Amino acid sequence: xxxxxxxxxxxxxxxxxxxxxxxxxxxxxxxxxxxxxxxxxxxxxxxxxxxxxxxxxxxxxxxxxxxxxxxxxxxxxxxxxxxxxxxxxxxxxxxxxxxxxxxxxxxxxxxxxxxxxxxxxxxxxxxxxxxxxxxxxxxxxxxx
Amino acid sequence: xxxxxxxxxxxxxxxxxxxxxxxxxxxxxxxxxxxxxxxxxxxxxxxxxxxxxxxxxxxxxxxxxxxxxxxxxxxxxxxxxxxxxxxxxxxxxxxxxxx
Numbered sequence: 001x002x003x004x005x006x007x008x009x010x011x012x013x014x015x016x017x018x019x020x021x022x023x024x025x026x027x028x029x030x031x032x033x034x035x036x037x038x039x040x041x042x043x044x045x046x047x048x049x050x051x052x053x054x055x056x057x058x059x060x061x062x063x064x065x066x067x068x069x070x071x072x073x074x075x076x077x078x079x080x081x082x083x084x085x086x087x088x089x090x091x092x093x094x095x096x097x098x099x100x101x102x103x104x105x106x107x108x109x110x111x112x113x114x115x116x117x118x119x120x121x122x123x124x125x126x127x128x129x130x131x132x133x134x135x136x137x138x139x140x141x142x143x144x
Numbered sequence: 145x146x147x148x149x150x151x152x153x154x155x156x157x158x159x160x161x162x163x164x165x166x167x168x169x170x171x172x173x174x175x176x177x178x179x180x181x182x183x184x185x186x187x188x189x190x191x192x193x194x195x196x197x198x199x200x201x202x203x204x205x206x207x208x209x210x211x212x213x214x215x216x217x218x219x220x221x222x223x224x225x226x227x228x229x230x231x232x233x234x235x236x237x238x239x240x241x242x243x
Binding site: 019020022023026041044048051052055058059111112114115118 | 163165166167195197198199201226229230233234
């Protein structure tokens with residue numbers, strides 16, 4: 001194995017809550033995953049899941065409204081347990097309203113959550129600790 | 145995202161390039177929808193699209209549905225590996241026209 005590749009990481013970054021930040025979210029995620037020993041297909045899927053969750057913050061927690069608020073994304077990998085945390089100060093998420101598209105329901109919308117649930121093992125919404133309002137946790141067991 | 149529109153045998157071919165996310169979906173729709181509304185057959189060349197998220201997939205669905213409603217069609221051409229993967233993840237390979 002390449003000695004420059006790590007299997008344990010913990011990195012976080014703030015982004016302005018805006019659709020224009022999504023490319024920066026992807027760049028950050030790609031940069032973090034470039035340091036770990038995962039296959040490229042899985043890295044691409046994880047970047048998609050992270051970008052979809054960030055997009056949901058822009059679309060739902062902030063309802064596409066312009067803001068100076070920031071969201072924080074934290075990516076941690078510890079002995080094969082990947083945890084991705086999202087923190088925001090938007091509208092509190094009502095977990096009962098979070099639903100993904102049904103497989104045979106061909107319409108735009110709900111696809112982002114559908115992708116996240118396909119890619120990750122678990123999706124948990126929590127109340128954020130101050131100053132945050134929402135804390136979303138995505139987890140996945142990584143098999144090397 | 146950048147794009148180029150060409151015309152061949154009365155088919156409008158839209159070459160999309162770059163990453164298609166929520167930030168550029170309005171721009172993509174502004175390019176594609178008027179062609180469909182003019183009842184043209186539209187081919188979307190996705191060879192140079194390196195990334196597409198659920199917002200981009202929504203543009204493909206809306207385009208397909210609008211075209212069907214107006215009696216024309218949208219065909220996806222030269223789909224890049226990464227875009228095909230997302231289309232299949234969305235289970236749309238049997239619904240969208242993959243040419």
